[in-house]
Amino acid sequence: MNKNDSNSPPAGGAGGAAYKLATKLIHAGAEPDPSTGAIMVPIYQTSTYVQEAPGKNKGFEYARSQNPTRKALEEALAIIENGKFGLAFSSGVAATDAVIKLLNPGDEVICGNDMYGGTYRLFTKVFERFGIKFHYIDMHDADNVKKYVNANTKLVWLETPTNPLMNIADIAAIAEVVKGKGILVCVDNTFASPYLQNPLDLGADIVMHSVTKYLGGHSDLIQGCLVMNDVQLREKLYFLQKSCGAVPGPMDCFLVLRGIKTLHVRMQRHCENGAKIAHWLRAHPKVARVYWPGFEDHPGHAIAKKQMRDFGGMLSFTLKDDSVANAMRVLSSTHLFSLAESLGGVESLINHPASMTHASIPKEERIKNGLTDSLIRLSVGIEDADDLIGDLERAIG
Numbered sequence: 166m167n168k169n170d171s172n173s174p175p176a177g178g179a180g181g182a183a184y185k186l187a188t189k190l191i192h193a194g195a196e197p198d199p200s201t202g203a204i205m206v207p208i209y210q211t212s213t214y215v216q217e218a219p220g221k222n223k224g225f226e227y228a229r230s231q232n233p234t235r236k237a238l239e240e241a242l243a244i245i246e247n248g249k250f251g252l253a254f255s256s257g258v259a260a261t262d263a264v265i266k267l268l269n270p271g272d273e274v275i276c277g278n279d280m281y282g283g284t285y286r287l288f289t290k291v292f293e294r295f296g297i298k299f300h301y302i303d304m305h306d307a308d309n310v311k312k313y314v315n316a317n318t319k320l321v322w323l324e325t326p327t328n329p330l331m332n333i334a335d336i337a338a339i340a341e342v343v344k345g346k347g348i349l350v351c352v353d354n355t356f357a358s359p360y361l362q363n364p365l366d367l368g369a370d371i372v373m374h375s376v377t378k379y380l381g382g383h384s385d386l387i388q389g390c391l392v393m394n395d396v397q398l399r400e401k402l403y404f405l406q407k408s409c410g411a412v413p414g415p416m417d418c419f420l421v422l423r424g425i426k427t428l429h430v431r432m433q434r435h436c437e438n439g440a441k442i443a444h445w446l447r448a449h450p451k452v453a454r455v456y457w458p459g460f461e462d463h464p465g466h467a468i469a470k471k472q473m474r475d476f477g478g479m480l481s482f483t484l485k486d487d488s489v490a491n492a493m494r495v496l497s498s499t500h501l502f503s504l505a506e507s508l509g510g511v512e513s514l515i516n517h518p519a520s521m522t523h524a525s526i527p528k529e530e531r532i533k534n535g536l537t538d539s540l541i542r543l544s545v546g547i548e549d550a551d552d553l554i555g556d557l558e559r560a561i562g
């Protein structure tokens with residue numbers, strides 16, 4: 166950013182850090198294009214960069230290693246997560262993959278027993294083969310984490326709220342438990358988004374997002390990211406990003422830069438609609454249980470209130486007639502809620518975790534952790550709440 170130009174947007178680098186979230190979301194990473202003044206970061210659709218002389222370049226050599234559109238996005242992601250460095254990946258699981266590749270055979274990871282099915286699959290089916298040991302535990306109580314810490318522990322992998330049961334883990338308390346032991350804490354912040362929760366402020370070392378969801382916000386791309394403060398950690402993860410090659414294309418980075426600009430406005434409505442639907446469902450005579458951290462009797466409510474700014478647009482529920490057939494009937498009778506995997510887009514989605522997003526978790530494991538065959542998950546969009554409730558009312562019958 167041209168520091169002498171008072172008309173430059175308050176963006177970029179450390180400059181963006183002084184502003185409040187809504188301002189950061191609009192201006193982070195968005196510096197006028199130096200050659201044309203274009204207010205939007207151009208889509209640098211290029212694989213390579215012409216060098217003046219061998220090794221003499223403008224900081225860009227080959228697009229797996231550097232791309233200006235990706236760089237602008239990575240700066241923006243860092244700023245909105247209150248971190249120093251951002252790295253964008255071709256998907257959320259690619260970002261997770263990079264974090265686990267920091268480890269060596271024999272290292273141990275402590276992670277939750279309720280998490281995104283694709284993360285579980287990556288851990289159990291890919292990385293266990295390479296000699297990394299994962300402990301899938303109840304993260305409700307930070308003291309429970311303590312029990313699994315040993316000399317081989319190198320990482321705590323946290324998801325909060327969890328997908329799909331909306332369990333809450335106390336990020337600050339867990340970070341405190343492992344502090345000073347050389348154990349990294351990485352938080353999958355996909356469900357909360359940076360609008361609701363900033364794990365680095367609570368003591369985490371790395372924040373991971375499936376950018377595909379709320380950050381992208383429009384169900385039109387797949388992407389992941391990591392944000393961190395430690396420069397050495399950034400160098401290791403950047404090395405993995407360029408060496409393993411799971412980088413997003415510039416068009417997708419541009420779309421995410423666009424999506425981020427409305428994150429606060431979208432999230433506010435996601436939260437409002439989510440709360441209305443959670444309360445409506447809970448009062449419905451045919452509904453058995455609603456999983457939403459905004460309820461005062463939710464076991465994680467006090468922690469959610471402490472570490473999140475609101476409760477988000479994700480919730481799950483079961484019906485009193487808890488047969489799979491009844492759940493299937495509801496799942497196939499909504500019109501506004503589209504039956505689909507994924508979440509965090511402006512449109513509402515309905516999902517059957519047992520057969521869709523979480524099918525890669527063995528049935529016994531799922532049931533043991535409370536993810537039953539009749540659980541229905543909603544990603545509440547930003548349509549009119551009354552219309553969404555009307556749609557659920559007709560479907561539940």
Ligand SMILES: *Cc1c(COP(=O)(O)O)cnc(C)c1O
Nearest residue numbers: 256257258281328355375377388
């Ligand atoms: C979707 C999702 C992921 C995986 O991200 P992709 O972008 O689909 O690779 C990881 N964690 C959570 C919580 C998710 O919802």
